[in-house]
Amino acid sequence: MYPSKMCPIWPLHLIILYLLVLCPLWVLCQAAPELLATFSADTLEMHMDDSYYVYVNVTGTDLLAGDQFTVQTQQTHVATAVWNSTYNLTNDHLDKGQFDGKLRVDCHFLGRTDLTVGRRRDGQSSPITNGSLPIVVIRPVRVVDTVFTTSVAVFVSLIFINFGCAMHWPTVKGCLKKPIGPAIGLAGQYLFMPLISFGLGFLIFPDSPALRLGMFFSGVSPAGGASNIWTFILGGNLDLSLAMTSISTLAAFGLMPAWLFSLGQVVFANANIVVPYFRIAMFVIGLFIPLAIGLAMQRFTPRISAFMVRILKGFSTLLLLFIITFAIVTNVYIFELMTWQILVAGMGVPWLGYATGYTVARLFRQPHRDALAISIESGIQNTGIAIFLLRYALPQPEADITTVVPVSIAIMTPGPMICIFIYQRVKACWGCNLSKTDLPNARKSWETTSHPRQRPLSPASSLPLMSNKQEENWSSSS
Incomplete structure (x- = not known):
């Protein structure tokens, strides 16, 4: 039996199969990033007031001489970053097909933030795929x-x-x-x-x-x-x-x-x-x-x-x-x-x-x-x-x-x-001051208001009712 009689769309089925194979590859190529950044560390954990150096590598097909790479952090009070090397793309970088840079990260306070790398061309900035580095700032044990x-x-x-x-x-x-x-x-x-x-x-x-x-x-x-x-x-x-x-x-x-x-x-x-x-x-x-x-x-x-x-x-x-x-x-x-x-x-x-x-x-x-x-x-x-x-x-x-x-x-x-x-x-100091100032007046007032027929206490009447020894014996017996 001839192939033309086996498949009604022969030979179009060959073209359809060819397109079905090429379409996923085309989609993958379109989804591939033009630039890709890789850091020397997956996550950066640092102490307050410390500095750390990070290396970054940028590869891709869309590299032009004169491009500038930018770096920033989302929470600047937690950490900041600056380039410690050139951030301008030169012909040497183009010959290598990649850009290698060095960053210095300064940590200021407790918290979490992300360091991001971008590209500036003709005054316009755009982020780089995978160009983000998580930063964790903790307090050292002192x-x-x-x-x-x-x-x-x-x-x-x-x-x-x-x-x-x-x-x-x-x-x-x-x-x-x-x-x-x-x-x-x-x-x-x-x-x-x-x-x-x-x-x-x-x-x-x-x-x-x-x-x-x-x-x-x-x-x-x-x-x-x-x-x-x-x-x-x-x-x-x-x-x-x-x-x-x-x-x-x-x-x-x-x-x-x-x-x-x-x-x-x-x-x-x-x-x-x-x-x-x-x-x-x-x-x-x-x-x-x-x-x-x-x-x-x-x-x-x-x-x-x-x-x-x-x-x-x-x-x-x-x-x-x-x-x-x-x-x-x-x-x-x-x-x-x-x-x-x-x-x-x-x-x-x-x-x-x-x-x-x-x-x-x-x-x-x-x-x-x-x-x-x-x-x-x-x-x-x-x-x-x-x-x-x-x-x-x-x-x-x-x-x-x-x-x-x-x-x-x-x-x-x-x-x-x-x-x-x-x-x-x-209150205690105020009470002491009042007692010192009011004591003479209180004594004078008591003397003037006391009963006129009341006689002053004699030395005998001011003696205790019993001696200390008698008092001890009385208390022990009771």
């Missing part, structure tokens, strides 16, 4: 950070030894037997604070899940050691504060995971949340060992213990000033990330915690000293644990960028307490 962390740990340990010397164990046992105050503090720490931070996070950062996560992590963290220091300085119930801090820290082993794997998944479902059990355990050990040393000193070396108690208030004040000043100096970069939303978040979490804790304590008829301790315990969070959680949950540099939220909370936390401390000092 010696000053290690020094700060170590010094704070040492000083806080000394403070807690002093707390152990000043601790009245019968009062602590009384608080635990009638745990109204610790129960209010625990509810404020692990019920009100997580809900406050969760709600404020969605209200202040509706479009930033990472910042919401930083805020929520701060809200679910246990109480910080600074709560005991501020309670002592402001005249709160130190024994109750120490008891609440201990209970709050132990409860963190169960309540932190409960919040992180419930509302935490709602805040940021893609976060790889790892609960830092080891860090919490180390915090518990670092809390109880100095307290035990202080209690032992109170029992076996009472004179040294009394001296430690006398210097406690001044030493606590100096420690707080040191922590605040050193933290600001070592984390100056954080202030470049500050916005009004972050400032409001930093104020909202602890300040609402203070107000809620004090209000609930007074509603349950707690005395002022206990209510003050409960308020401080509710408002102060261990932001160090929040920062630690962020470093596990987020990659760099997002971990350092979102750290601004717990750092802002830590900076804004002492505000109300500093105001209360200043008010107490001014």
